[in-house]
Amino acid sequence: MAKQSIVPFGPQHPVLPEPVHLDLVLEDEVVVGAVPSIGFVHRGLEKLVETKDFKNYVYIAERVCGICSFGHGMGYCEAIERVMNVEIPPRAKYLRTIWMEMSRVHSHLLWLGLLADALGFESLFMQSWRLREKILDVFDLMTGGRVIFSVNTPGGVLKDVDGDMLRQLLRTVDELQKELRPVADSFLREYTVGSRLHGLGVLGPEQAVELGAVGPMLRASGVRYDARQLGYAAYPELDFEPVVLTEGDSYARCELRLRELTQSFDLIRQAVGKLPEGPIAVPVKGNPDGEYFMRIEQPRGEAVYYVRANGTKFLDRFRLRTPTTSNIPPMLELLHGCQLADVALLILTIDPCISCTER
């Protein structure tokens, strides 16, 4: 047996914008074990629910993470609405769907950029982030925010949109779809990208389910599960099929996210076409009493929002199980037997979101 050595990885690391620490056990260049240690961004946000009004907690919920912020606000509100039996107006449902899909577009473009950066492909990183700015401009126009939007509230949404905004959105989506093509080609056809991604970190379907993988990780391994099919917001009225690939390697995870981008463009177009007129929120009276487990599909995968209320304006418990929490065990499995040089790339292919994980 070769001599084992331990290499610390992180928390401050050029490839990762977020702090996570791993102790990598190496035999020569091969990783034989990885122990994660987290807690660098643990704040204790779930605890704040005991001292904040449940309506004001939305602002905390979406600050769990600045990338998935819209989804967190929406998931929390949907859970509260189910506890209180509030039916939100159809226009609010469609607006939430549009913004959720726009969040997916910006999150996936962000991930593609980071992947390119990890590969050392600097111009591709710049191109992905250039495209991402376009969708952020529309977000800015529609909600007034670039990363934190604060448009959700129990009972609906806080901001309405007009025809100009929707036309701008559709124009941007068309533009993005056109400009994404050469970028997608670079990811999928470029020899240098392919040689790093093909066959790296293969996760089989049984293994993925057993280790609790969610989102693109799960679907790239051939399991057909997308929480959007559960029927929240306006998704039941829209036509879509989960994207499923079977290879289960890093290349499949990259291709899957590129195809989900196209799917999101399509969903945005459908939702804008069907957007009904009417009010954007209903008044929510009284305090919640009861509990509910809400699941929604975030860009990184399924997230669970648990709300437990006691009839006062302060909730007893709010629990958020984020996609990355579920994706860390499969990631550790992938790290076993990989080369040290591929560690950063493998960590990146799960699209880790550490501030979500630690809250």
Added chain:
Amino acid sequence: MEPINEIIPIEMDQFLSTVIQFKMDKMRLVQICASRLPGQYELSYCFARDLDMWTLRLTVDENAPVPSITQMYPCAFLQENETAELFGVKIENIVNDYQNRLYRIDRETPFKEKG
């Protein structure tokens, strides 16, 4: 058809055998969470197959030991460590036990008391 989303209250002596049954039915562990009751903890273990989800609900006394499910579901280790550290639930035999050093916070078991 609406996907199933139900909570099943369960006793301690049935708990592990039910988890093994779920494992054999190829269910995916969705999440583990604790909430505080007066002098007790309420633990919820969610499992899913396709779109349906079942939640096992276990109510235990404050100092009572709870068996870990990491023998069946190794991926539970992060969430079990978190529950043990933040709430002070006595979870026993966790594979990869961090011994309350997962988040390394200054305050001990912050979720145990209100406020």
Added chain:
Amino acid sequence: MGKLAKSPWLLHYDGSSCNGCDIEVLACTTPVYDIERFGIINTGDPFQADILLITGGINSQSESVVKQIYSQMPNPKVVVAVGICACTGGIFKTCYNIKGGVDTVIPVDVYVPGCAARPQAIIDGVVQALALLEQKRADYAAQRRGVMQEGGIASGADQ
């Protein structure tokens, strides 16, 4: 402007932020905002950095990391706290695991408020930091000259 302020290197660390400011810091380095037009390069290495951008408040675990990164940076150095959490603790201030803003651990030179701080505000903060960096460099050089002059008198006596 001196040499240093024409091409300062930037180091970014996430104290315990929500990512919102982090991706805005990254957005500054990419097209549209493009902080490189000021000669600024984003680096991952504290030993070669002149400006430290910190996002998010400080918790008990990131405290030692922030201190270590700060001590690894060569003098003169400037710290920019990006976002309201890094300035004061912000919306997370009452959390059990948040100690407060970055200035509870290391000295901060420029505060950039906002939740999340906009790229324009971050760039403005960094440009203000450049002036401070230049000032610090001049002070540092003057101090060094003072030390050398004292040494110079001693060596003059030898002649």
